[in-house]
């Protein structure tokens with residue numbers, strides 16, 4: 001156990017140091033409740049859900065958004081051999097809306113943007129393995145007809161084969177600091193294109209770049225989107241915000257089996273009352289005070305938290321009544337950052353709680 005822990009921490013420190021754009025936060029019983037749930041986490045439930053996000057499959061021109069097919073095959077084989085269940089998007093979202101988790105260890109595989117390699121390489125392997133896929137489509141790149149993207153014909157074909165189609169907006173815009181008017185226009189355009197091409201509008205959203213903002217949840221809901229995913233690592237749990245649920249990013253660098261087994265086995269950390277409630281860093285409050293509570297704080301004394309913009313682990317202070325503060329001693333730089341907190345959960349598994357932080361001041365957007 002000690003050796004496994006050291007190996008993990010070495011690995012984890014390494015990735016914490018490297019990271020700057022793809023998220024890798026972890027578990028969430030405790031994560032992201034933002035402005036929906038404010039009560040402490042419900043009774044701990046047996047069962048875990050890890051949502052994975054892929055982009056390209058077997059397209060090594062883009063290693064930061066690709067998974068090699070030998071890696072993907074190893075991942076799928078390992079999941080099939082280790083007792084995982086594969087619910088659909090609807091089953092995951094419906095359970096979460098009811099405030100429940102699913103029994104056993106669950107994996108939901110999602111792929112964003114609609115790249116052609118999903119249809120050529122990713123989906124055929126999942127289909128053969130009997131594993132559902134959710135595809136989040138941004139409509140404008142599909143309409144533009146680039147050969148890197150699927151056509152609407154291909155998307156209709158996948159839809160007919162049982163792939164769940166999700167909503168990723170029209171132009172893949174940076175939404176967190178955009179105006180309500182611009183976001184609304186983008187969503188309405190996508191709604192129309194989905195209706196024209198598929199005959200329906202998907203009701204689950206994925207925020208482009210994972211950049212969510214609780215201020216904009218209402219615009220999503222007005223456009224028929226009643227659940228949404230971000231892109232930061234954490235296991236989906238009762239405290240996860242329905243409008244910014246976590247997903248673990250998988251790519252060539254973060255596709256190795258050490259990390260893959262940890263995130264697939266991860267459990268939602270029992271936390272609540274997470275502050276700040278928004279990932280958007282406010283000028284004059286950088287670094288923010290990052291606090292949460294846990295009814296089981298005494299089980300989290302071995303927790304480690306790694307801010308992506310700091311060297312090594314942050315100090316953690318445990319206060320009365322299950323209060324926990326992660327001491328952020330350095331301001332967040334421009335762009336996307338995150339904090340990953342992990343703690344041993346028994347049987348070689350890990351609680352993994354994470355939060356993204358977006359500092360838009362001076363952020364050169366890609």
Ligand SMILES: [Zn+2]
Nearest residue numbers: 112113208209
């Ligand atoms: Zn995307």
